[in-house]
Amino acid sequence: MSRRAEVSRTLSNKFGLVSLFIFCTLILAVTATTVQTDKTTYEPGETVTISGTCSSPAVPVGLRALLDDGETVWFDQVTTDSSKSYSGFFLPPQKGKYTITAACQGETGSSTEITVADTVAPQGQPPAGSSSDDSNGGSNGGGGGGCISQWEYSGWSKCNAALQQTRTAIHDKGKCINAKPQEKNLVRSCEVCEEDWTCSGWSVCVSGVQSRDCVDESQCGTTSIMPETTESCVIPTPQPPKKPLLPDLGEKIGSFWEDYKLWIIGVPLGIVVLLLLVLLLHALFKKKVVYDEQEVKQWARKERTAGTSAEDVKEIIHQYTHWKKEKVEQVLLGLK
Structure with missing residues (x-):
C-alpha cells in the first residue's frame, strides 16, 4: 500500500506541475503582445512597417530594432488605438538581420525577424524599392549603395474627421541631400475621430458675462469634450484716484532738529572755544624781545x-x- 501511495502521490505532483505550466502558458499567450511586419525581406532604403495588438486600448507600446550582435539601432514608443492596435515605421540603417521587438505596458513582449538584402544599386541610382525622395546618388567610383535617410518624426496628431493621423518629419539623421520623407510615413489611418479643441482668450466682462471662441482642429462635428465658451464674471468697480500725500514739513523740521541739535550747537561752540584757546596760548607764550x-x-x-x-x-x-x-x-x- 505504501508503494502505491508513493506512486500515486508522485503522479499527482507531476500532474499538478503540468497543469500549472499549461495554465501559465495560456495566461501568457492571452496577455502577450503581438508583432508583425509587412514582409520579412527588404532592400536597402525600404521602410519597415510594424504593426500588432495589445490587450487594452490607449496603452504605450515600446518598439525596438536590434542587430544580430544585440546592438539597439532604433527605438520608438507608440500608443494603441481604440481597437487595441498599434503601428510604427522603421528604416534599417544597414544591411543584415534585425530582430524587431514590441512590448505593451504590463504584458509579455514579442519579437519577429527581418532581413535587409545585400544588394547594390547602379552608380548614381537609388536602391530598388526606394524613391529618389529617400536616396541621393551613389558613391564615387566603383559603384556603391545610395544614401539612406533616417528620419526623426514628431508625435502623431489626433484622429481627424477624415479618420487620418498625421505627423511631421523633423530631421534626417542620414543627412541625405534633397531627401524627402515618404508620404506613407507621414499619414496613417485611424478609426475614431478625436476632438482637438483650441480656444482663444476670454473677452472683457460685459454685463457679468465673458466669452471665448473654441475650434475643433479635428473637425469631428461632435462636442462631447468641448470646453465652456462662456462664464460669469464680476465687473470691477472703478476706484477714485488717490490724493497725493503732501509731506509734513513741520514734522520733518522737528525731526531734523531732534536728530542734529547737538551738532548744530556743539560745532560752533567748539570753534569759539578753540579760537579763545589759541589766543590765550599766543598771549602766554608771546615772544619777548631782549635789548642789550x-x-x-x-x-x-x-x-x-x-x-x-x-x-x-x-x-x-x-x-x-x-x-x-x-x-x-x-x-x-x-x-x-
Missing part, C-alpha cells in the same frame, strides 16, 4: 646829541623795551 643795555645807551646818547629831551628818551625806551622806569633811569645815569 649797551646798545640802548648808545641809542640814547645819539638821541640826546640830536637834541631829544631826556624825558622823551626815557619814554621811548620804556615803550620799546618794557623796562621799568627805575631801570631806564639807571641806564641813563651813565649819560650824564
Whole structure:
C-alpha cells in the first residue's frame, strides 16, 4: 500500500506541475503582445512597417530594432488605438538581420525577424524599392549603395474627421541631400475621430458675462469634450484716484532738529572755544624781545646829541623795551 501511495502521490505532483505550466502558458499567450511586419525581406532604403495588438486600448507600446550582435539601432514608443492596435515605421540603417521587438505596458513582449538584402544599386541610382525622395546618388567610383535617410518624426496628431493621423518629419539623421520623407510615413489611418479643441482668450466682462471662441482642429462635428465658451464674471468697480500725500514739513523740521541739535550747537561752540584757546596760548607764550643795555645807551646818547629831551628818551625806551622806569633811569645815569 505504501508503494502505491508513493506512486500515486508522485503522479499527482507531476500532474499538478503540468497543469500549472499549461495554465501559465495560456495566461501568457492571452496577455502577450503581438508583432508583425509587412514582409520579412527588404532592400536597402525600404521602410519597415510594424504593426500588432495589445490587450487594452490607449496603452504605450515600446518598439525596438536590434542587430544580430544585440546592438539597439532604433527605438520608438507608440500608443494603441481604440481597437487595441498599434503601428510604427522603421528604416534599417544597414544591411543584415534585425530582430524587431514590441512590448505593451504590463504584458509579455514579442519579437519577429527581418532581413535587409545585400544588394547594390547602379552608380548614381537609388536602391530598388526606394524613391529618389529617400536616396541621393551613389558613391564615387566603383559603384556603391545610395544614401539612406533616417528620419526623426514628431508625435502623431489626433484622429481627424477624415479618420487620418498625421505627423511631421523633423530631421534626417542620414543627412541625405534633397531627401524627402515618404508620404506613407507621414499619414496613417485611424478609426475614431478625436476632438482637438483650441480656444482663444476670454473677452472683457460685459454685463457679468465673458466669452471665448473654441475650434475643433479635428473637425469631428461632435462636442462631447468641448470646453465652456462662456462664464460669469464680476465687473470691477472703478476706484477714485488717490490724493497725493503732501509731506509734513513741520514734522520733518522737528525731526531734523531732534536728530542734529547737538551738532548744530556743539560745532560752533567748539570753534569759539578753540579760537579763545589759541589766543590765550599766543598771549602766554608771546615772544619777548631782549635789548642789550649797551646798545640802548648808545641809542640814547645819539638821541640826546640830536637834541631829544631826556624825558622823551626815557619814554621811548620804556615803550620799546618794557623796562621799568627805575631801570631806564639807571641806564641813563651813565649819560650824564
